[in-house]
Amino acid sequence: MSDSIADKAARATPPRVARKVRGLSDRAIAWIFVAPTIFLLLAINIFPLIWTIRLSFTDFRANRQGREVEWVGLRNYERILTDSDVWLSMQATAHFLIWTIALQVILGFALAWLINRKFKGNDLWTTIIVLPMMLSPAVVGNFWSFLYQPQIGLFNYVIAFLTGQNASSFDMLGSVDLAPWSIVIVDTWMWTPFVMLICLAGLRSIPDYIYEAAEIDRASQWRQFFTITIPMVLPFLMLAVLFRGIENFKMFDLVVQLTGGGPGNVTTLTSIDLKREAFEKWRTGYASAYAIILFVTVFGLASIYVKALNKVKER
Template sequence: MADKAMDRIAKATPPGIAKRVRGLSDRTIAWIFVAPSIFLLLAVNIFPLIWTIRLSFTNFRVNRINADVKWVGLRNYERILTDPDIWQTMQATAHFLIWTIFFQVLIGFTLAYLINKKFRGNDMWTTIIVLPMMLSPAVVGNFWTFLYQPQIGLFNYVVSFFSGVDPASFSMIGSVNLAPWAIVIVDTWMWTPFVMLICLAGLRSIPGSIYEAAECDRASKWRQFWTITIPMVLPFLMMAVLFRGIENFKMFDLVVQLTGGGPGSATEVTSINLKREAFEKWRTGYASAYAVILFVTIFGLASIYVKALNKVKER
């Protein structure tokens, strides 16, 4: 069937075009097919990045297009790196990053380890656990905002029960100390299934013969877990941490839906601060420098982490 289809295409090709195609090398034909994708990549990713870097050295404001644009050099970068408010948002971002990854890896691996054990209803429970990951962040944010409301919020009743506060006047997302943890809970609930699936793939990639050999050597289950399971699943765990770390560093939608960065600046992460600088204060040049710093930070940390991941894979 494939040969007949190719013959029909060859016969339908105009003779002039057919001669030109026969004269092209395989390398040239490959570039012809790849060129549109490269052009699209340059237009969508590379050009905006170069343009952002250029704007970061100016005082450009997008709401003052007719104003003179001055070259300010490294002044924007200096102001950002010496601004205590910026470092406070960095600390808030680090708080979300560390704790969400910790809980997602811990719970995700535990669920994957339990589901990997064959039992009745295994497939059904896997589907139920994965459901939160399929929802839109906007839907999840609105749903959990409802759960965090005074009087009707389940978590508010739990916290108020242990703290002795009236639940009718208490809200987790309205508390400076608890609002960050409220977002950690939501993000963990939503993205733990993602980590679970990666860990599950790692567990099921371990050959059963290795465990059989360990049992022949009279290795205990605990010994098998630490000497076989953990080392062989570690690259998958590290990959999950990499994916979730990059995404959580850019956390925006859940924070906006739940708290909007408040109360005060308790949950104002770097992405929200960047949005305010760019689209509320209209300091485009300053915001561009901020974006470049965040990009370099993520890219640098990810590169170091990938090198460590490759070393683990080589063992």
């Protein structure tokens, strides 16, 4: 039995035209699926940001809901920028950022360069090296707090063996001088593999024919390293610095598990100081202004850095 004219016309009509005939275009269908996600992201990110900005201009306290909220204008911002404790936490954060990023980039690149040599057992060693970054920061903090124990900690015995001193004399978490370095060591141990993987991707993206051409021109290994390897891996290194800088600026759980911000305030990073203002002192308006200042600082520095990164990639 032959098909009807209507059936032939339906088969001949392209799917897009058929959907438009039914009243829904491809763009409308796409918006139907995407719109819920967009609204969810706006609700989770944009609304809290706007609410935080509003609270930053008030003396609101979350533990005193019934009291009248006073509009204080820029007073919270002025107090933060003139507070010596805030600047001390900024200094502690800067120390943590500079040293962790520097060590992770140097060690991560060195490990990536070694693994890229493709020796026997390469895959096994790569898996072993990346294990620390798979752990939870809270677990890592607890694990290293035992290693740092003055009486029974393995780390102290290793240092004592290398220096020839008593193991109990090294109190990494209780010493004002050593505590900042204790968190630098742990974060470097945990996140150097992340930088290594990024650098390894950069090294393996360099075509072999470039090195072959350099060997034909009798370029030494050092010359190849500084004129080919470093320039071509530099965008990947800068990307690793960006990721680790943003993550370490908001570092919280690892430091809380290790030192709790002590002894004194030497390891009180801005994230810990912000948490104390918001949930221990309950100065919600003040903490909101604090959070906005940190957000603007990170966003501004990241924007400048991304522009520099784009210029390097365009070379």
